Amino acid sequence: MKQLVKKSALTFSLLGAVLSASVAAQEPIQPIEPATNINQAEAELGKKLYFDPRLSKSGFISCNSCHNLSMGGTDNLTTSIGHNWQQGPINSPTVLNSSLNFVQFWDGRAKDLKAQAGGPIANPKEMAYSHELAIEMLGSIPGYVKEFKATFGNEAINIDQVTQAIAEFEKTLVTPNSRFDLWLKGNQSAITAQEKSGYQLFKASGCVACHNGPAVGGSMFQKMGLVKKYETSNPAQGRFDVTGNEADRHSFKVPTLRNVELTYPYFHDGQAKTLAQAVDIMGRVQLGREFNKQEISDLVAFLKTLTGEQPKFALPILPASTERTPLPEPFEVSAAE
Amino acid sequence: MKQLVKKSALTFSLLGAVLSASVAAQEPIQPIEPATNINQAEAELGKKLYFDPRLSKSGFISCNSCHNLSMGGTDNLTTSIGHNWQQGPINSPTVLNSSLNFVQFWDGRAKDLKAQAGGPIANPKEMAYSHELAIEMLGSIPGYVKEFKATFGNEAINIDQVTQAIAEFEKTLVTPNSRFDLWLKGNQSAITAQEKSGYQLFKASGCVACHNGPAVGGSMFQKMGLVKKYETSNPAQGRFDVTGNEADRHSFKVPTLRNVELTYPYFHDGQAKTLAQAVDIMGRVQLGREFNKQEISDLVAFLKTLTGEQPKFALPILPASTERTPLPEPFEVSAAE
Secondary structure (H helix, E strand, O other), X not given: OHHHHHHHHHHHHHHHHHHHHHHHHOOOOOOOOOOOOOOHHHHHHHHHHHOOHHHOOOXXXXXHHHOEOOOOOEOOOOOOEOHHHOEOOOOOOOOOOHHHOOOEOOOOOEOOHHHHHHHHHHOOOOOOOOHHHHXXXXXXXXXXXXXHHHHXXXXXXXXXXXXXXXHHHHHOOOOOOOHHHHHHOOOHHHOOHHHHHHHHHHHHOOHHHOOOOOOOOOOOXXXXXXXXXXXXXXXXOEOHHHHOXXXXXXXXXXXXXXXXXXXXXXXXXXOEOOHHHHHHHHXXXXXXXXXXXHHHHHHHHHHHHHOOOOOOOEOOOOOOOOOOOOOOOOOOOOOOO | OHHHHHHHHHHHHHHHHHXXXXXXXXXXXXXXXOOOOOOHHHHHHHXXXXXXXXXXXXXXXXXXXXXXXXXXXXXXXXXXEEHHHEEOOOOOOOOOOHHHOOOEOOOOOEOOHHHHHHHHHHOOOOOOOOHHHHHHHHHOOHHHHHHHHHHHOOOOOOHHHHHHHHHHHHHOOOOOOOHHHHHHOOOOOOOOHHHHHHHHHHHHOOHHHOOOOOOOOOOOEEEOOOOOOOOOOOOOOEOHHHHOOHHHOOEEEOOOOOOOOOOOOEOOOOOEOOHHHHHHHHHHHHHXXXXXXXXXXXXXXXXXXXXXXXXXXXXXXXXXXXXXXXXOOOOOXXXXX
């Protein structure tokens, strides 16, 4: 009899899981899955490049400076600090789960991570280097030459390989097993009643129209200030800067909400300092509604369930420069020197 | 018979190892040993603090910015970049094996790592924060509050705990098992004939008078330009700036030569770009001799055997700020904003 009860309980539990799974399959948000089909050699090389400040003119700024993997893949600044302490024009988006974005950059000017990776290296306001100098630098370092050859086969390093390796590393930076994903996969107790209420409101009020899919965003452009004008002193025009179409003015890639608890401050201009502010503003300018205090609290509670497992890896050790390596130029050389 | 031969071979091999070990014990350089007696909780907390740019005014500069553990515990710059891209006054020394230094900083103004750790945080040319703001920042972050309490017991975070934790992490940053240490411990084939020649010359020519002990340095002050004036545009006065004694002018802590292959450029002013240059200059200004090309080559070969195992650990994930956390101030706020 005891055995029978146990079996029934098991059957019931399995049935519950199957039902939950089928419910989850109908949700507009899907779980993040661990990265697969990664070229490990490329990703390992890309990890070194991602952390290497020698890809900047100053020798001080690496990809990780503004997309810091200790801090949700961002710098947590309103806009970033670039070469010579220049103020960046826009908030640095998280690199976490960025492989799930349909295009890269806020204005979508890069079609994928590989196309994106070359941008900051050569941007005079960011790393302020050039692709030519980057290749010369890498080619002067035997540790890199050997690893590029082992990874890509051919003799000379080129920028295509550099961006390919960085992009491959970035593909590993997904964050599965958030509490929300555990709930999606059938663990009913993975999120609280308030968090569920927040999710219901997230769907019912229309947030999910843009923030959907595994990345809870990253799959379309949308106008910032759809219902009501968004007030900002930031001059970015978004997609308009790429297409020149008036309809694209102030249209930005919808950002992922994965790990949004860690990726403050918010929006392309970094003007929302807290999740509560961000939710309040989104309600007003995108949905034309004012969420009350309880609703904001519920929505924020839901959003915090989207924090997944952060990428875990050993800090890479970079191969040493040689006397042939171009010297970094952090400061303008005065005539006296 | 075969068995007997084997036994004899084993006995001979053991005897060889014992003899080598006793020889090694008489060498002026001793092996680096792995760190022991580490308070793991303090070290784990200290690792987070070491990587946390929120300990700077800008939210952009961490301990690891200038003592980068991907790059031999240095920034590989002539002098460092500080808050608002200010040019630092002196070359950033490596944090690797810094627990073995008899005092800290080039001028020895800090008696130990703990006393050192508070300096850069509050230095207006470096991280440009204050101890008070650092404590307020940490106290606003539940993840830190919990970890400090679990580590130190008491309720309120104080700067003493912050520097204690950072120092404890830094104690773990030793680099054992360099090829030279394997040789010191009896592995005759761990270094080449040229590297041995370099070491013999290192001893015979007097380098070892200052560069000795497990850190191959770090145990005394010495005048830069002992035999012949050292020409530099760097205004640092070294130990004189601390004591005011004329005899201490241009006297600096002798730097460790461990991992010197990775810690370029060299000297307190960072003016020697390569090991060959550094060796040549040291010969002239400290020893009054001109090493010939072969001698420089041998000495450099020896120095490269001092590269040990670099610290290996997972990049720490930092606890998120809250709305109570003071915002970083990377840029001066203009009157218009």
